[in-house]
Amino acid sequence: MKVLVTGGAGYIGSHVVRQLGKAGHDIVVFDNLSTGYRWAVTCGELVVGDLADETAVDGVFSSHRFDAVLHFAANIVVPESVSNPLKYYSNNTRNTLNLLQAVARHQTSYMVFSSTAAVYGMPEETVLAEERPLAPINPYGASKMMSERMIMDYAAASSLNYVILRYFNVAGANPDGLLGQATPEATHLIKVACECVTGQRPGMSVFGTDYATRDGTCVRDYIHVEDLAKAHVMALDYMANGGKSNVLNCGYGRGFTVQEVIDVVKRLSGVDFPVERTGRRAGDPEALMADNRKIVNTLGWTPDYDNLDTIVGTALAWEDSWLARRQNDR
Structure with missing residues (x-):
């Protein structure tokens, strides 16, 4: 497929880009490099831009006919989201809306969205299924929940197919030493x-x-970043083979x-x-x-x-x- 990867120069996005390249996809990475790096883009073309810039977003869609979008670009630090919530609703929620508007204008078929277990909030259960009610307790989780809802609502009104992946605790690095978490002031x-x-x-x-x-x-629940990246590639294959829109937990x-x-x-x-x-x-x-169980049964995903x-x-x-x-x- 021709694939746009937002935030593809960051920690998780760069691992996914590498696996997409190995799988033969044609990749364009769109990243403002606020927490990502040029060297981390090991496959495809890098376009430096910000999702807040609607003209730049529309420009990259107009220059390429994308089959799919994988959306990673976001702020992810929970304490910062509490002290600066508008940053999170701007960068995470509003910018997802900007991206979806471009998806709608250019009739992109598939979307994989990087979400989080933070949408579940403070549940009484310790092992969480996708069907449980969402109740985020911080602006980070709320910003992701709102983005999920926008994707679902737009898909219900269009032909877009999506897979929303809710990450648990992502860690580790590429075993060959090519990529890893280089985020400054990381909290993981x-x-x-x-x-x-x-x-x-x-x-x-x-x-x-x-x-x-x-x-x-x-x-x-700690999941290796390469196993998480594998789930993204498999999600694209799943939709290309007729799989319906779905929400899947990513953890062990x-x-x-x-x-x-x-x-x-x-x-x-x-x-x-x-x-x-x-x-x-x-x-x-x-x-x-x-x-x-759902990601295992739906995608046939098995961790390595x-x-x-x-x-x-x-x-x-x-x-x-x-x-x-x-x-x-x-």
Whole structure:
């Protein structure tokens, strides 16, 4: 297919672009490079632009006849969304509307949307199915929920087919060392712990040690970025073969505690960095894991990297190479 990938120079988008290229798709990446990098676009053409610029968006659609759009471009930091909600409703929700208007004008057939488990909010269940009611508790989750609804409503009124993928905790890096998470001031647990290993941070904090879990810390479902990228390529194949619009969780269906993750990072790296144990953060659920039966049954998706040591090992290897690259560039 001829595919537009918004945010394709970022962490997840760049891994998807590489897999799309290997699958033979013709790719155009549209990215403002606010958190992405030119070097991360390993396949296709990069067009530097912002989804807020409706003229630029329409221009890239007019220059190419896209069969599909994969939409990653978004802000994703939950605390920032609370302190600066309008940024999230502008960049995430309004810009999705701008993109959908271009999709409508140019009659693009397929869309894969990068969503999040944050749309579920603070559920009582610990393993979440796609059918449960959505109740986001922060502007980030709300901005994604609104985007989902716009896509669904437009699809109901048109011929657009979509797959909405709700990510759980994405981590790890390309095993060949070509790509990884290079986001500045990242907040993801495994990325933060790896930065402690390489001396980029003096230490880290664990928020809450009194949850009713194995060791008192929160439980999360961590999915390797390459397995997540694979789901996007399979979602395109699914729609091209007549699959109907769908919403699918992306996770392994099992979780690890924050402390277990830190222990694996320390064991694999051999570095014992400082960890401060402090109180709970508002809005942190005790445990969140994906009911992933639907993505397995719908796409035939099977993970290749469902192992915490593998996830952490690839993240550590990437962090070493990323640090060396920045030091050499100075």
